[in-house]
Structures are given as structure tokens and as C-alpha cells.
Amino acid sequence: MAKYGLVLCAIISIVGGSREKEAIQWVKDYSLLTDDAMHTWNTVNWNYQTNITKENEQAATEQRGRISSFLAQVNENASHFDDVIFTDNITKRVFHFLRRNTGKGIVDSSIIRRMGELRYKMMRQTNSARIRRLNCTSEVDCELDRIGYRDAMGEVKEPEELKYMWEKMMDAAAKPNLEIYPEFIDLKNKVAQSSGFNNRAEDLLFYYDDEDFEEQCLVLWKEVLPLYQKLQNFVRHHLKQVYSEVEFPDSGHIPVHLLGGSMGAFWQHLYKDIEPFSNKSRVSFGDELLAKNYTSKGIYKQAESFFVSLGYDPLPAQFWEDSMFEKPIDGREVICGASAWDFGKNGESRIKHCGTVTEMTFNTAHHELGHIYYFKAYAELPHRLRQGANPGFHEAIGDCISLSTETSHYLHHVHLVDKPTNDEGQTFPQNTLKTGDVHLFPSEADVNFLLRQALYKLAIMPFSLLVDTWRYSVYRGETLPHEYNKNWWNLRCKIQGVSPPSPRSSSDFDPAELSHISSDTPYLRYFVSLILQFQFHEALCQEAGHQGPLYTCDIYQSKEAGAKLWSLMELGASKPWSEALQMIAGTRKMNAQPVLEYFKPLSDWLDAQNFPRVTWDEECPDGSFTSGAERTYLYHLPLLVCVRIIMVTLSLD
Numbered sequence: 347m348a349k350y351g352l353v354l355c356a357i358i359s360i361v362g363g364s365r366e367k368e369a370i371q372w373v374k375d376y377s378l379l380t381d382d383a384m385h386t387w388n389t390v391n392w393n394y395q396t397n398i399t400k401e402n403e404q405a406a407t408e409q410r411g412r413i414s415s416f417l418a419q420v421n422e423n424a425s426h427f428d429d430v431i432f433t434d435n436i437t438k439r440v441f442h443f444l445r446r447n448t449g450k451g452i453v454d455s456s457i458i459r460r461m462g463e464l465r466y467k468m469m470r471q472t473n474s475a476r477i478r479r480l481n482c483t484s485e486v487d488c489e490l491d492r493i494g495y496r497d498a499m500g501e502v503k504e505p506e507e508l509k510y511m512w513e514k515m516m517d518a519a520a521k522p523n524l525e526i527y528p529e530f531i532d533l534k535n536k537v538a539q540s541s542g543f544n545n546r547a548e549d550l551l552f553y554y555d556d557e558d559f560e561e562q563c564l565v566l567w568k569e570v571l572p573l574y575q576k577l578q579n580f581v582r583h584h585l586k587q588v589y590s591e592v593e594f595p596d597s598g599h600i601p602v603h604l605l606g607g608s609m610g611a612f613w614q615h616l617y618k619d620i621e622p623f624s625n626k627s628r629v630s631f632g633d634e635l636l637a638k639n640y641t642s643k644g645i646y647k648q649a650e651s652f653f654v655s656l657g658y659d660p661l662p663a664q665f666w667e668d669s670m671f672e673k674p675i676d677g678r679e680v681i682c683g684a685s686a687w688d689f690g691k692n693g694e695s696r697i698k699h700c701g702t703v704t705e706m707t708f709n710t711a712h713h714e715l716g717h718i719y720y721f722k723a724y725a726e727l728p729h730r731l732r733q734g735a736n737p738g739f740h741e742a743i744g745d746c747i748s749l750s751t752e753t754s755h756y757l758h759h760v761h762l763v764d765k766p767t768n769d770e771g772q773t774f775p776q777n778t779l780k781t782g783d784v785h786l787f788p789s790e791a792d793v794n795f796l797l798r799q800a801l802y803k804l805a806i807m808p809f810s811l812l813v814d815t816w817r818y819s820v821y822r823g824e825t826l827p828h829e830y831n832k833n834w835w836n837l838r839c840k841i842q843g844v845s846p847p848s849p850r851s852s853s854d855f856d857p858a859e860l861s862h863i864s865s866d867t868p869y870l871r872y873f874v875s876l877i878l879q880f881q882f883h884e885a886l887c888q889e890a891g892h893q894g895p896l897y898t899c900d901i902y903q904s905k906e907a908g909a910k911l912w913s914l915m916e917l918g919a920s921k922p923w924s925e926a927l928q929m930i931a932g933t934r935k936m937n938a939q940p941v942l943e944y945f946k947p948l949s950d951w952l953d954a955q956n957f958p959r960v961t962w963d964e965e966c967p968d969g970s971f972t973s974g975a976e977r978t979y980l981y982h983l984p985l986l987v988c989v990r991i992i993m994v995t996l997s998l999d
């Protein structure tokens with residue numbers, strides 16, 4: 347009997363083995379086909395984003411429909427191998443992603459097409475919004491486009507004008523999308539359901555490979571929260587002095603229009619108003635970039651040299667010829683937000699960025715090249731595994747590099763600042779840091795530097811968490827259209843400690859001012875990246891043999907650190923992210939300690955300052971919402987969406 351059992355096992359093994367070989371060959375074939383399809387899609391999409399015309403939008407909408415159908419068909423075909431138990435780890439991982447489709451069928455192409463139309467319409471409405479400045483009488487310079495608005499919110503210091511611009515931009519860029527968004531969400535959920543998910547939120551969370559991933563993020567945020575509270579308090583205290591004529595709410599919130607940006611997410615524009623020690627900062631090197639005749643492309647070249655110093659190849663001529671580094675001056679309308687593109691074939695990649703010669707572009711260039719080198723590192727993997735270990739990994743690479751390139755030591759090395767500032771200024775003996783036998787004192791310049799970094803990296807953390815907290819609740823049906831705006835502000839008040847400058851209503855749609863909402867780009871990845879980039883930085887600094895506080899480390903020219911980072915990137919998504927993280931950071935868990943360690947001197951300094959400590963209320967200040975100005979269509983919205991879906995399904999339009 348046992349003998350027959352052995353023979354049977356051998357037969358199953360042979361059959362299983364041949365089926366696996368068949369599957370391996372199928373993965374190779376489909377990968378080549380997908381490369382072609384993605385190259386075509388990226389080309390059409392690139393043409394649209396770098397030249398927004400009706401024709402290009404139409405072409406992109408159609409091509410998006412084709413690529414979606416193609417990818418759905420691939421998933422469907424993959425289900426033919428559902429019976430195979432894989433021994434080859436790479437193939438097993440490919441099917442882990444492909445088997446997301448549980449065979450409920452391919453979604454109707456008219457739904458895909460309609461979804462594309464809505465998405466492009468929302469993007470167009472947000473991207474093309476224009477407002478006029480308050481009391482502007484000049485014939486020129488009165489109109490602000492999106493970039494002009496963002497810059498003006500960072501420069502203007504008149505609170506009434508800031509409030510006016512903020513309200514006008516919400517009306518122009520965000521509010522119009524309220525009529526579209528419920529239908530868009532419904533279609534997104536339908537597509538997710540066709541892949542076996544309950545809703546689109548589940549679909550997005552699939553890439554984090556962990557059922558309690560949202561919970562993990564909340565735990566991490568609780569660890570960072572005390573540090574953020576100190577920053578929020580410090581900023582609020584100083585803004586009350588800068589805007590003494592503004593009545594701040596007693597609830598402890600900061601009115602969002604005073605935070606120096608369009609969404610009140612990044613606070614770096616506030617730095618010059620609240621700098622702790624004047625004349626002790628490293629000089630801004632924006633002027634130096636101009637004086638040295640840098641162009642935006644030249645800044646990208648400089649950024650490339652950092653990656654080359656880690657032992658990586660220079661980028662090919664194709665990249666430099668095909669990328670868009672500046673806003674075109676030939677009248678083309680383009681989508682300006684910086685992005686890195688993997689064209690999916692022959693290692694072709696590009697940057698699209700309306701770069702200017704500023705420090706901001708210097709930062710962005712390192713961020714975007716982080717994506718480009720990630721593309722290169724995993725280029726040999728089958729198509730489905732060419733992605734970050736999880737979406738946050740992809741965002742973290744370039745930002746981790748920026749933690750090195752922002753140090754005055756590195757900037758001095760590349761002749762952008764005169765000399766390192768770490769040893770300038772007075773010291774704070776009470777804040778002595780001990781690193782092995784080395785005793786270091788954070789100087790005034792260090793405190794300035796860390797505050798600047800905190801306004802950039804720490805201020806965005808709660809925002810990067812709450813955007814998808816809100817969006818997931820919409821996908822899950824927990825936030826209905828008439829609650830969109832109120833729940834958005836409930837989260838912003840509770841998590842971020844900011845409040846609206848004037849009463850908002852359910853006929854407003856403030857989250858849609860964020861381009862990631864109108865373009866349906868996930869946002870949780872940025873929160874994950876903010877945690878991971880400090881973990882990576884700490885691990886790479888150790889590899890580079892750095893001694894001293896984490897915030898002074900740069901890994902420039904460390905081939906050892908470069909090799910470690912490359913070994914993470916070349917994995918792509920071929921292993922679960924926890925394994926990839928263990929390889930670089932020695933732990934399978936995301937960990938907030940490196941963030942706290944990096945900002946420890948600033949945290950200590952804030953503790954020693956004398957300003958009121960306020961814990962903001964969880965609820966928004968009284969008067970933040972009005973029930974007036976409801977649009978009657980909102981009451982009929984569910985019905986309208988329903989009718990619309992039926993029309994799309996039946997292809998009646």
C-alpha cells in the first residue's frame with residue numbers, strides 16, 4: 347500500500363512540476379506583453395500630462411480603458427493556474443498578486459471608461475482653477491493659477507487676504523468635484539468588488555500585506571504625537587504673535603490659512619517667521635544655485651551625482667533627453683506636479699517636473715531620483731514584482747537620501763554653503779548628547795536646522811495619515827456625500843490640530859483641493875514613508891560607519907551604504923515588506939524610534955522653552971460648520987448616482 351502511495355506522490359509531483367513550468371513560462375510571456383502594453387499606456391499618458399488638450403485627454407481616457415481591460419484579462423488568465431502549488435518563490439509571489447482576482451469576472455469596459463472620464467474631469471477642474479487676488483486693480487498679475495496660489499499662501503502676511511484666497515481656491519478647485527466624486531467612488535468600489543474585495547479601501551490595503559496595517563499606523567502615530575504636539579504648540583504660539591490681530595480659537599487649533607501653504611500640510615514657509623536663533627542658520631542655498639547658474643536639469647544632475655557616489659551607474663542619455671525638467675515656455679498646459687515614470691520597457695524612465703532653481707527643486711530632485719533608481723534596481727524582475735516592497739518604500743528611498751543631502755556637511759562638500767554650521771553658535775550644556783565616548787552639544791544652528799526639518803517632515807505626518815483615513819471611510823460607505831466635508835474637518839481638527847478659517851458646509855468639498863483626491867492617488871504611502879525613511883537612514887548611517895547624532899549623518903560616497911540600499915531596492919516586491927525591512931533595518935516592524943531619535947535635540951530644546959502648552963480639543967472649534975447652503979441635489983444624490991451607474995452599465999451614453 348505504501349508503495350502505491352509513493353508512486354502516486356511521484357506522479358502528482360511530475361504533473362505539478364510540469365504545471366509549474368507551464369506557469370513560469372506564462373509569467374515570462376505575460377511579462378513581455380505587459381511591458382508593451384504599459385509602454386503604450388505611459389506614452390499616451392505622458393503626451394496628455396505634458397500637453398493638456400481635449401484630443402490628448404480623449405486618447406488617454408481610451409488608452410486607460412484598454413490597459414485596465416488588458417490587466418483584468420491577465421488576472422483572469424492567471425486563475426487558470428489556481429491549482430498549482432508553487433515551489434519557485436518568484437513565481438509564487440507573482441501569483442500572490444495576480445490571484446487578487448477571485449474570478450468574479452471582468453468589469454464592464456464602459457465602467458472603466460466612465461471612471462477615466464470622471465477622473466480626468468476632476469483633475470482638470472482642480473488643475474486649471476484660477477482665482478483673483480483680493481482688491482487687485484492691476485490688469486496683470488491679479489490672476490493666480492495653482493502654483494501662483496501656493497506661492498502666495500507662503501508669502502502673503504495679511505490674514506484677511508490669506509483667508510480670502512483660501513476660500514476662493516476652495517470654491518474654484520475643490521467644490522466643483524463634489525458633483526462627481528460620489529459616482530467616481532461608486533465605480534471604484536465596483537471595480538474593486540470585481541477583484542474580490544469588499545471595497546476599494548480593501549484593495550489598496552492589500553499592498554501592505556497585513557490585516558492590521560491601519561492599526562499599526564495609528565500605533566506609530568501615537569508614538570510620534572507627543573513630539574508633534576510640541577511642534578504644533580510652538581508654531582501656534584509664534585503665529586499668535588505674527589498675526590496678533592487674528593482671534594485664534596480657544597480650542598487650541600491653528601487656523602489652517604495661516605500655515606503658509608495651500609493645504610496647511612507642509613509648514614516650511616513658516617520658518618522665517620519662527621526661526622529660533624536669527625543669523626545662526628546655514629544660509630539658504632537657493633541664491634547660490636542661481637549664482638552658480640544652475641538650471642532645473644542641472645539640479646537633477648547634481649542629485650544624480652549623489653546616487654553615483656553610492657556606487658550606482660549614471661542615468662542613460664535617454665533619461666536626460668526625454669524628461670521634462672521645467673515648465674514648457676511654448677504655451678502648452680501641463681500637469682506640473684513632479685513625478686517619476688517607469689515606461690515599463692528597455693529600462694526607459696523619465697521625470698516630469700516644472701522645476702525652478704530653488705532649494706525645493708533640490709529636495710524634489712533627490713526624491714524623484716530615488717524612484718528612478720528603484721525602477722532600475724528591480725528592472726529584471728517579472729512585471730508584477732516591479733514595485734516597492736510596499737507603496738511607502740518607494741516614497742522613502744529619495745527622502746532618505748535627502749536626509750543626507752540636507753546636512754550642511756554635504757552642502758559644503760558640493761560648494762552650496764560656505765562651511766558646515768554644526769559647530770557654530772552657543773551650546774546647550776543641559777542637552778548634552780552622548781554617543782559612545784563622543785559628547786556633542788546641539789548648537790543654535792542645529793536647533794534651527796532641526797526646526798526647519800520638523801516643519802517639512804514632522805508637520806506633514808498627521809496630514810499624511812488622515813487623508814486616506816478619510817478616503818477609506820468614504821470607500822467603506824461610513825462617510826456619505828453629505829458628510830464628506832464635515833468628516834474631513836473632524837479628522838483635521840482631531841489629528842492635526844488645525845481648523846477651518848471660516849464656517850464650512852456640506853456643499854463645500856475641501857479635501858478635493860488636494861490633487862491626490864481628484865487624481866485618486868493613494869496617500870497613506872507618505873505616512874509610511876515618513877516612518878521608513880528614518881529607519882533606512884539610521885541603518886545606512888550605521889553601515890557607513892557614522893559617529894554622532896543621527897541628524898548630522900550623510901552617507902555621501904559610502905559604497906557600503908549604497909550596496910545595502912541597492913540590495914533592498916532590487917528585491918522589488920518579490921518578498922513581503924517585513925522581510926525586506928528586516929534585511930536593511932534588522933527588524934520586521936516599522937518603528938518610530940529613529941524619527942524620535944533624529945529630532946531629540948529639538949524636542950529637548952522645545953521642552954526648555956517657556957510658552958503655553960495647549961492640548962487641542964478633539965472637536966473642531968464652535969462655529970466651524972454651518973448647516974446652511976445645502977444644495978438640493980445632495981438629497982437626491984444617491985438616486986442620481988444609481989441612475990448613472992445603470993446607464994453606464996447598459997452603455998446607454
Ligand SMILES: [Zn+2]
Nearest residue numbers: 713717740741
Ligand atoms: Zn514620490
